[in-house]
Amino acid sequence: MQQAIDLQPDAHGNYGPYGGQYLPPHLKAIMDDIGRAYLSIRDTEAYRSELNDLYTHYVGRPSPIYLAKRLSAHCGGARIWFKREDLNHTGAHKINHCLGEALLAKHMGKTKVLAETGAGQHGVALATACALVGLPCEIHMGEIDVAKEHPNVTKMKILGAKVVSVDRGTKTLKDAVDSAFDEYLRDPEHFFYAIGSVVGPHPFPMMVAEFQSIVGREAREQFPKQAGKLPDVVAACVGGGSNAMGLFSGFLNDPGVRLVGVEPSGVGRETGKHAATLSYGKPGTLHGFHSYLLQEVKEGEPDPVYSIASGLDYPGVGPQHAYLKDIGRAEYYAVDDAACLDAFMTLSRLEGLIPALESAHAVAWAMATAPSLGKDADILVNLSGRGDKDADFVAEKLGL
Template identity: 70%
Template sequence: MSTDSFAAMPDAQGYFGPYGGQYVPDHLKKIMDEINTSYEEIRACPDFQAELASLFADYVGRPSPIFHAKRLSEQLGGAQIYLKREDLNHTGAHKINHCLGEALLAKFMGKKKVIAETGAGQHGVALATACALVGIPCEIHMGQSDIEKEHPNVVKMKILGCTLIPVTAGAATLKEAVDSAFEEYLKNPEEFIYAIGSVVGPHPFPKMVRDFQSIIGKEAREQFLERQQCLPDYVTACVGGGSNAIGMFTAFLNDKDVQLVGVEPAGEGLDTQRHSASLSKGKFGYLHGMACYVLEDDEGNPAQVHSIASGLDYPGSGPEHSYLKDLGRVQYDNVTDQECLDAFMRLSRVEGIIPALESAHAVAWAIRTAPNLTAEQSILINLSGRGDKDADYVAELLGL
């Protein structure tokens, strides 16, 4: 594809190739179109851009640094491993990037309440933080099983003043939280705004979240070039819905010599039903107002999925990821729960960095891949979040 083609994604109707769009009722399509119009107007407003840039610098702490994981690289042999430290952001993950953008957008649009879902709780904490900052009420829907698994983030959300809605339907995880939050949003879409937590959902949300997250890749590309006088050979990130990955990949799409790798959760194995690898094992379908790769059950409904990482147990992936897979521009691989857990512990004990279980999927892929490369090659990992939220859960799993 040409540079212009990548830059033009999505088209005016919100499609990335055959993926994306607005598969919603007509009255809601009108609301989505109004959000898109407002977004395009507000994002070009100097006041909005200045306030967001100031908050990124002085509130989030951007730019996040790149760290050379020397000890891990030496232990593995082969490629040099670098980490883009999104875990050092205020609230502990990349989620704050788009949450600040969405909360500011809601304020500029005059909305009365921000509604969202969360899986691992990082999106919930970041959005509750952003809404507290701009002074707008926030309601977060979270699966009951995730509430029990991610207690530290639940406490933070409550301290920050959001209304937390437990969701007990179905598997009581991320997919059900999305369903519940969307149902609440539909009660008053004129006054509420749904702040989607990834590059998923109906247009314009995949575009909006990508745009706010693209600061990750812009920084990383400039930082790596300045430091190494070249670009990395591989850039990798975990993929559930796919916001941290698309945020990192966007800046490198036209760098043909940079291999982009999205790492999905293979859970207990792709030969089982206990995984969330929609790009590896799914097919074209419809989910939450978009066309994308979807994992379906025998009845054609979104499948019950699993991952050790709550932020990745979603039965689909963003439409841009779906299209990039078809184009072959991004390779989508996967790692199991056990590989993820091993990588979580190894990075913690070799580099003193406790990663989020989501991010540990990308670390696991790098650990698997680096020994097969040369010392002159490099892997840049988007370390999308820190593992404070996962520490108690991992300790229980391992009997620590």
């Protein structure tokens, strides 16, 4: 019998050898304060009641599970299902943890909430949550992503957030993180850095994973009611890894269910233009935590990364994923830009669902894998976001 997997961190915020707090003492003290504040309110009736009420009446949870019949027939083999996180208010899974972080920041008496964003979904969700709780919000976004994901930039501004365009380095997500962290360091006592994935120093990987676990809990209850059994595979895209951890959490201790994370191989490993951290990286330290890191160019330094999906172009990955990879509980594969675009268009035209480019990586893997699994198999994909933000970019790229 498989030993039960408990993805709670140890006292130092580690998941096996990964995670932790690689920070100067004064920042470690602030992170510890955040951790204590979170643990002190996490299970209180007032906090849980407020958050659950918002999930139900504001976000629109539970999100449904949908059987994509035409896509399944097109691919042949396994049935392909979607957990419809794209139907959440703000269009993605990000709102699940942004509401929790914004409520925590308000509870702690913080005066400003800061964040990075790649595709803009975390930025929009956090700007929404901050508007709801009445806190100023500042979002840092790479200059390339500002141009590429302009609809989300407009939404953030309408919601009252200050958007900082970052022109350093590769002008993408990693540099947005650096910029936002620089601003956070100006006044960490009063500012709150709302990290947008299961990355960063403890307690953020733990907190974000717990907020996103609602996805897995719902799916674990919903799927057998609709399909009569558990899925054979659950799959999700992985950049930092929050949407995947959310879905995986519901099935960790179901040994018959494969857990599959899908990373971006961009235009190929040989070109260096990819962001497939778990596929090609090795252990290293970045942004205050230890995990797998892309460091092929120079040992100990993060590589420049690329993905057609702005939300996936990060050189690290959540420590929980690194641990799951090492113990063999989760599998990780890489999908290139061409397959991602094909999945984006195929899903749109067969099912009337326009997926985020991030989510389209997982859709592409499911489409490629379904024929080999047989007609009695089921693949559940986390459709983590909708593609409104990507529509103009894709149309221009494909000449539509």
